[in-house]
Amino acid sequence: METTSMIHLDNIVKRFYEHQENELEILHGISLDINEGEFVSIVGESGSGKTTLMNIIGILDRPTEGTYILDGISIADAKDKELSHIRNQKIGFVFQTYNLISRTTALKNVELPMLYAGVPQKERRERAEHFLEMVGMKDRMTHKPDELSGGQKQRVAIARALSNNPSIILADEPTGALDSETGRTIMDIFHKLNYEQGKTIVLITHSKELAEETGRIVTIQDGRIVSERVK
Amino acid sequence: MLFLFWENIILALNGLRSNIMRTLLTMLGIIIGIASVIAIMTVGDSINGTVTSSMESIGANNITVSVSRVESEDEEITSTGRNFGSFSRNASMSDDDYITDEMIAEFRSEYTDSIQGIFLSESVGSGTAEDGDLSSSVTITGVNSDYLENEELTIVAGRTFTDRDQEESRKVVFVADDLVDTMFGGQYFDAIGEVIDVFIKNRYYQYTIIGVYEYEESSSIAATSDSTELPTTVYLPLYAAREETRSTTGFSSFTVATATGVDSTEFCDTIEAFFNNNYYRNNEDFEISTSSMESMLSSLTEMVSTISMAIAVIAGISLLVGGIGVMNIMLVSITERTREIGTRKALGATNSSIRTQFIVESIVICIIGGIIGILLGIGIAAIATNVLGFAVQPSINGIILSVTFSVFIGVFFGYYPANKAAKLNPIEALRYE
Numbered sequence: 065m066e067t068t069s070m071i072h073l074d075n076i077v078k079r080f081y082e083h084q085e086n087e088l089e090i091l092h093g094i095s096l097d098i099n100e101g102e103f104v105s106i107v108g109e110s111g112s113g114k115t116t117l118m119n120i121i122g123i124l125d126r127p128t129e130g131t132y133i134l135d136g137i138s139i140a141d142a143k144d145k146e147l148s149h150i151r152n153q154k155i156g157f158v159f160q161t162y163n164l165i166s167r168t169t170a171l172k173n174v175e176l177p178m179l180y181a182g183v184p185q186k187e188r189r190e191r192a193e194h195f196l197e198m199v200g201m202k203d204r205m206t207h208k209p210d211e212l213s214g215g216q217k218q219r220v221a222i223a224r225a226l227s228n229n230p231s232i233i234l235a236d237e238p239t240g241a242l243d244s245e246t247g248r249t250i251m252d253i254f255h256k257l258n259y260e261q262g263k264t265i266v267l268i269t270h271s272k273e274l275a276e277e278t279g280r281i282v283t284i285q286d287g288r289i290v291s292e293r294v295k
Numbered sequence: 296m297l298f299l300f301w302e303n304i305i306l307a308l309n310g311l312r313s314n315i316m317r318t319l320l321t322m323l324g325i326i327i328g329i330a331s332v333i334a335i336m337t338v339g340d341s342i343n344g345t346v347t348s349s350m351e352s353i354g355a356n357n358i359t360v361s362v363s364r365v366e367s368e369d370e371e372i373t374s375t376g377r378n379f380g381s382f383s384r385n386a387s388m389s390d391d392d393y394i395t396d397e398m399i400a401e402f403r404s405e406y407t408d409s410i411q412g413i414f415l416s417e418s419v420g421s422g423t424a425e426d427g428d429l430s431s432s433v434t435i436t437g438v439n440s441d442y443l444e445n446e447e448l449t450i451v452a453g454r455t456f457t458d459r460d461q462e463e464s465r466k467v468v469f470v471a472d473d474l475v476d477t478m479f480g481g482q483y484f485d486a487i488g489e490v491i492d493v494f495i496k497n498r499y500y501q502y503t504i505i506g507v508y509e510y511e512e513s514s515s516i517a518a519t520s521d522s523t524e525l526p527t528t529v530y531l532p533l534y535a536a537r538e539e540t541r542s543t544t545g546f547s548s549f550t551v552a553t554a555t556g557v558d559s560t561e562f563c564d565t566i567e568a569f570f571n572n573n574y575y576r577n578n579e580d581f582e583i584s585t586s587s588m589e590s591m592l593s594s595l596t597e598m599v600s601t602i603s604m605a606i607a608v609i610a611g612i613s614l615l616v617g618g619i620g621v622m623n624i625m626l627v628s629i630t631e632r633t634r635e636i637g638t639r640k641a642l643g644a645t646n647s648s649i650r651t652q653f654i655v656e657s658i659v660i661c662i663i664g665g666i667i668g669i670l671l672g673i674g675i676a677a678i679a680t681n682v683l684g685f686a687v688q689p690s691i692n693g694i695i696l697s698v699t700f701s702v703f704i705g706v707f708f709g710y711y712p713a714n715k716a717a718k719l720n721p722i723e724a725l726r727y728e
C-alpha cells in the first residue's frame with residue numbers, strides 16, 4: 065500500500081501471552097496516520113493501552129496483527145538488527161522516568177545513541193554539547209543523573225533523544241513526574257522542536273491543557289481510538 | 296566497533312569502581328587461582344634455573360660411586376640405593392671394604408665405551424703456601440689424570456702431570472696463576488722448577504712447581520664468599536697425595552663421567568650390578584651405591600612437579616569457583632541493570648553491542664583479578680624461593696598464561712549472562728521495576 069505519512073498504522077492488534085490461558089488483547093485494531101511535522105497528543109485513561117501503542121510506534125515491540133509502515137519501511141519484514149538501526153537513527157525516546165544511565169555523566173548519556181551509531185569521539189562530544197546547550201543543560205553536563213533535579217534530568221533525556229537528529233520524537237508522559245512549572249519548560253522545548261525543526265512529535269499525556277496545545281488529540285479507550293480532534 | 300570496545304572498558308571500570316567491595320569479593324577466586332599458578336610456576340622456574348646452572352658447572356653426566364652400608368630390611372625406606380641419603384658411613388669400614396685400584400681398572404676395561412673418565416681424588420688439606428713474608432691460601436688435592444683433564448684448565452706456563460709423575464708419585468704441583476702472582480710477582484715461567492713450602496696443620500710440605508694454570512672463579516663459590524679470600528687449588532699427583540695422607544686402603548668413593556649418549560641413570564644400575572656382583576657379593580655390611588646428578592635432578596623435578604600438580608588442582612578449583620563467582624555477579628548485575636539494558640535498546644543498541652558490553656565487563660573483572668593474582672603470586676614465590684635459597688625468576692610463561700587464562704575465564708563465564716542480557720525483550724526490560 066502506498067502511503068505518504070510518516071507513521072502509518074493499519075488495524076493494529078496487540079495481544080500478550082498469545083495462545084496461553086491468560087491471553088490478553090490490549091489493542092483491538094488501531095488505525096492511525098501521522099504526517100511528517102505533526103505534533104500529536106495521545107490521551108486516555110491509565111491502562112487504556114497508550115504505552116503499548118507507543119512501544120509499537122517506536123518499534124520496541126512488534127504488533128500481533130496489522131500493518132505498520134514507518135517512513136516507507138514495513139516493520140513486519142525488518143530484522144532485529146534493522147529495527148535497532150531505525151530506533152537509533154529515526155526515533156528519539158523520552159520516558160516519564162527519564163531512564164538516564166545513573167553511573168555516567170549527562171554528557172555520556174547524550175553521547176550514547178551516537179556511540180551506537182558509530183560517530184567518532186570528537187564529533188560525539190561536540191554534538192552532545194550542542195544539544196545540551198539547546199535544552200539549557202550545558203553547564204551541568206559533567207554531573208551524574210542523581211545530582212540533577214527531575215526537570216533537569218528530563219532535559220538531558222531530551223538532548224539524548226535528539227542526538228542522532230531523529231525525525232520522530234516519542235514522549236511517553238514526559239511531564240508526568242514533574243511539577244506544572246517544570247512541565248511547562250519541557251513542553252516549550254517540544255514546541256520549539258516541532259515549530260523550528262519540523263520534528264514529528266507524538267506525546268502521551270494526562271494533562272488536558274498540554275494536549276490542547278498540540279495539533280491533534282487522539283483519545284484511546286480500552287485499546288480503541290474513540291475520538292480524533294484536529295485543532 | 297573498536298571504539299565501542301574501549302568505551303565498554305571505561306564503562307566497566309566505572310561500574311566496578313562504584314562497587315569495590317563486591318568486585319573484590321567476586322575476584323577472590325580468580326586472584327587465588329592465578330596467584331597459585333604464578334607462585335608455583337615462578338618457584339618451579341627459579342628452582343630449575345638455579346639447579347640447571349649449578350648442574351652444568353658440576354656436570355650432569357657425573358655419577359658418584361661410593362661404598363655404603365647395607366641397609367637392614369626394616370630400615371629400608373626406598374628400594375633403590377640411589378637416593379639423597381646414600382652417603383658412605385665409613386666409620387667402621389675395614390680394609391677389605393674399600394674400592395681397590397684393581398676393581399677400578401677392571402671396571403674401566405669392561406665399560407671403556409661408556410666411560411668418558413674416572414675421577415679419583417685425595418684431599419691433603421687447606422693451608423698456606425709461604426715464602427718469607429709472602430703467603431697465599433691454598434687447598435692441596437691429589438688427582439688422577441682424568442680428573443685434571445676434566446677440569447679443562449688453561450695452561451699458562453709449564454705442563455700438567457705426565458704418566459710417570461703419576462706412577463712414581465712425584466712431589467710435583469700444578470698451581471694457579473693467582474698464587475704465582477702473589478708468591479713470585481707474576482713471573483710464570485720463572486716459577487717453573489721453583490720449590491714452594493705449604494704449611495698445613497703444623498706440618499710443612501715441599502713441592503716443585505711444574506706448571507701454572509689460569510685461575511677461574513667458580514660461579515657458585517663466587518656468589519657465596521668473599522672472592523679475595525678464596526684459596527686456590529694446588530694439584531698433586533694422586534698417589535703423591537695418598538702418601539702424604541698415609542692412605543693405605545682403597546677408595547671409599549670415586550666419580551664416573553659417562554660418555555656422550557650414555558643414559559647416566561641407567562648406567563648407575565650397571566655400575567652397582569658390576570661392583571656388587573663381582574666384589575661385594577659376600578660383604579654383609581657394605582655395598583656399592585651410586586648417585587648421579589641426573590637422577591638427583593630428576594627426583595628433584597619429580598618432587599617439584601608433584602607439588603605443582605597438587606597446586607595446579609587447587610588453582611583449577613579456585614579458578615572454576617572464581618569463574619562461577621564472576622558469572623553469578625554478572626547475572627546479579629544484569630538483573631540490577633534491566634532498565635538500563637531496555638533503555639540502551641530503545642536508544643539503538645543491537646543485541647550484539649549489549650552482549651559485547653557485558654562480556655567486556657566480565658573480562659575486565661577477570662583481568663584485574665588476574666593482575667592482582669600475578670602480583671600476589673610473584674610475592675609469594677619471592678618469599679618461598681628466598682626461604683629455599685634460590686634466585687627468583689618471575690615466570691614469563693606463567694604471566695602470559697595467566698593473562699590469557701583470565702581473558703578466557705572472562706569470556707567463558709561472561710558469555711551466558713551477557714547473552715541473557717542481549718536477548719532481553721526491550722519492553723519487558725523497560726517495564727522492569
Ligand SMILES: Nc1ncnc2c1ncn2[C@@H]1O[C@H](COP(=O)(O)OP(=O)(O)O)[C@@H](O)[C@H]1O
Pocket residue numbers: 080088090108109110111112113114115116117722723726
Ligand atoms: N508486556 C506486557 N505484558 C503483559 N501485559 C501488559 C504488558 N504491557 C502492558 N500490559 C498491559 O496492558 C494494559 C495497557 O498498558 P499500557 O499500554 O501501559 O497502558 P497506559 O500506558 O495507557 O497506561 C495494562 O493492563 C497492562 O497491564
Ligand SMILES: [Mg+2]
Pocket residue numbers: 114115116236
Ligand atoms: Mg503508560
